[in-house]
Amino acid sequence: MRADARRNRERIVASALDLFAARGCAVGMDDIARDAGLGVGTLYRHFPDRRALVEEIAVSALARFRDRVAEVRERDVPRWDVLALAVEHCAGEPFALIKSLAGDGPAPPERRALQAEVDALLEELAADAQDEGSVRRDIGPAEVIEIVSMAVCRPGARAGDPVTRVVLDGLRARP
Known part of the structure; x- marks a missing residue:
């Protein structure tokens, strides 16, 4: 995996953990992508679903x-x-x-x-x-x-x- 792709994946996971911990299970994938500073398409390229x-x-x-x-x-x-x-x-x-x-x-x-x-x-x-x-x-x-x-x-x-x-x-x- 390219370094930038790895960093994006790590940002997605870190944002997901933070948001789930702060707001519970109802956090949407759009919210995670936004918090990670990435487009939702980037998130879905790494993770096809929640x-x-x-x-x-x-x-x-x-x-x-x-x-x-x-x-x-x-x-x-x-x-x-x-x-x-x-x-x-x-x-x-x-x-x-x-x-x-x-x-x-x-x-x-x-x-x-x-x-x-x-x-x-x-x-x-x-x-x-x-x-x-x-x-x-x-x-x-x-x-x-x-x-x-x-x-x-x-x-x-x-x-x-x-x-x-x-x-x-x-x-x-x-x-």
Whole structure:
């Protein structure tokens, strides 16, 4: 892809994220193109429809999250700390937005595969944290991740907000 085309694509995605976050799901493609400083034709050359744009955002966010969790997981630190860092990073991604915008149909194979990879990585992390004794053992690793997901994949989620703190506190093993 040419450098100018790549920059245009990046501007479109950044504008879409900003507008969706500020105004919700009802933002039109014309608004996104205008905010990006591009013509609507340029937007549609990169993304033939709204779903393609949302999928681009979703795949990019999932890949960033997967890479960050894998990187942090390699460190020689307590697994609880790795889980907390994963939650912090996840809260900074547009997962609530993606969930609301992309939930109107089946996920494409690329996103399904990436989501399965992320889920497996997080379940392994939860199991490791349970093995070290930092996460409760009365629920399974998949349920730990489902609970964390409910906390951070909601509008307005932040790593240190009260809901996320309470969820993490509830998952923490007690001596």
